[in-house]
Amino acid sequence: MGGDFGPSCTVPASLLALDEHPALELLLVGQAPSIEACLPSNLDKARRNRLQVIPANEVISMDEAPAAALRGKPDSSMRRALQCVRDGNAHACVSAGNSGALLALSRHLLKTLPGIARPPMVRAIPTAQGACLLLDLGANLDCPAAQLCQFALLGALAAEARGAVQPKVALLNVGSEAIKGNQQVKQADALLREAKKQGKLHYIGYIEGHDLFAGKADVAVCDGFVGNLLLKSSEGLAQMLNLRLRREFARTGFSRLIGALALPLLRRLKKELNPAQHNGASFLGLRQVVVKSHGGADTEGFKNAILHAQQELACNLVQHLQSRLARLYPDRPI
Numbered sequence: 001m002g003g004d005f006g007p008s009c010t011v012p013a014s015l016l017a018l019d020e021h022p023a024l025e026l027l028l029v030g031q032a033p034s035i036e037a038c039l040p041s042n043l044d045k046a047r048r049n050r051l052q053v054i055p056a057n058e059v060i061s062m063d064e065a066p067a068a069a070l071r072g073k074p075d076s077s078m079r080r081a082l083q084c085v086r087d088g089n090a091h092a093c094v095s096a097g098n099s100g101a102l103l104a105l106s107r108h109l110l111k112t113l114p115g116i117a118r119p120p121m122v123r124a125i126p127t128a129q130g131a132c133l134l135l136d137l138g139a140n141l142d143c144p145a146a147q148l149c150q151f152a153l154l155g156a157l158a159a160e161a162r163g164a165v166q167p168k169v170a171l172l173n174v175g176s177e178a179i180k181g182n183q184q185v186k187q188a189d190a191l192l193r194e195a196k197k198q199g200k201l202h203y204i205g206y207i208e209g210h211d212l213f214a215g216k217a218d219v220a221v222c223d224g225f226v227g228n229l230l231l232k233s234s235e236g237l238a239q240m241l242n243l244r245l246r247r248e249f250a251r252t253g254f255s256r257l258i259g260a261l262a263l264p265l266l267r268r269l270k271k272e273l274n275p276a277q278h279n280g281a282s283f284l285g286l287r288q289v290v291v292k293s294h295g296g297a298d299t300e301g302f303k304n305a306i307l308h309a310q311q312e313l314a315c316n317l318v319q320h321l322q323s324r325l326a327r328l329y330p331d332r333p334i
Contacts, residue, residue, distance in 0.1 A: 001077040002077070002098065012299045013300070019047075027054050029084065035053050058077070061098065078102060081095065082110060085289075092290065094290075095290075096297055106286055113286070119285040120154060120224070123280065127212065128213065135221060138231075139224050141223060145188040146188075152169050152171070155169065161321070170203070170220050170221070172220050181206070185206075189205070204216075213234075286318070289317065293305035
């Protein structure tokens with residue numbers, strides 16, 4: 001029910017996800033009349049059998065305080081969806097709703113892995129070398145050094161789960177020199193250098209914003225305030241570049257000819273840089289998979305958030321985090 005568009009986006013996106021993955025089954029949690037109204041009247045029986053509508057009468061608004069969402073609205077769609085995961089009726093939860101409420105309810109209902117204080121939100125962003133995991137993306141706006149260090153370790157383990165070998169971990173900073181940065185970043189740098197000496201992760205030091213997109217790190221760590229600004233700025237930049245290219249190629253007959261010749265390349269580039277293609281951020285450190293979709297995601301974007309949750313399950317993300325943390329810290333919680 002959340003996000004900017006509600007069921008008019010999430011329901012068609014669910015049908016697209018079912019089309020792409022025949023083994024997928026989905027529970028659509030929310031106000032049943034609104035959900036049913038968005039299902040095609042001619043929906044074939046095979047797909048309809050893989051969809052189940054779970055009624056929930058209340059909706060957490062996008063501007064609602066997380067504490068209020070946690071205390072109130074016991075019949076909200078977000079709470080009911082997370083309860084489905086907690087009770088074993090679903091393997092993962094995907095929501096485009098209120099980020100703070102989703103985090104608070106996830107921690108309350110699903111719990112965190114031992115020693116995890118606050119789960120960060122992580123997403124892969126495209127770089128010149130492929131992709132980089134960026135965290136935190138907004139779940140934790142003001143982070144002490146110890147928390148940034150914990151985020152770095154979780155990000156490295158998540159990169160491992162996705163197939164990276166000895167992923168390179170970096171701290172986002174305003175410069176690469178040791179004297180640069182605020183106190184939290186400098187303290188986190190010292191903690192991460194010690195963790196590197198202990199063999200817990202491959203820390204490469206500070207990187208700047210342009211280094212991130214150059215692909216110098218596999219995991220980039222920052223607080224949620226910086227991460228959210230960086231993510232949304234990069235999405236806006238990608239949209240602006242796409243618009244400017246379209247305008248330039250439409251200016252003259254010659255530019256239209258050049259644009260036609262370059263069309264296959266432009267389409268591929270647009271697809272690779274399209275924010276909807278990379279939609280879906282995971283909360284790392286929970287005992288189950290929870291994926292946050294961008295609130296403004298369109299149908300294609302929300303479909304990709306669903307498929308992202310499926311990929312996290314396929315790579316056994318939670319189990320990998322749990323087992324690796326237990327080996328790294330056998331005598332104490334992280």
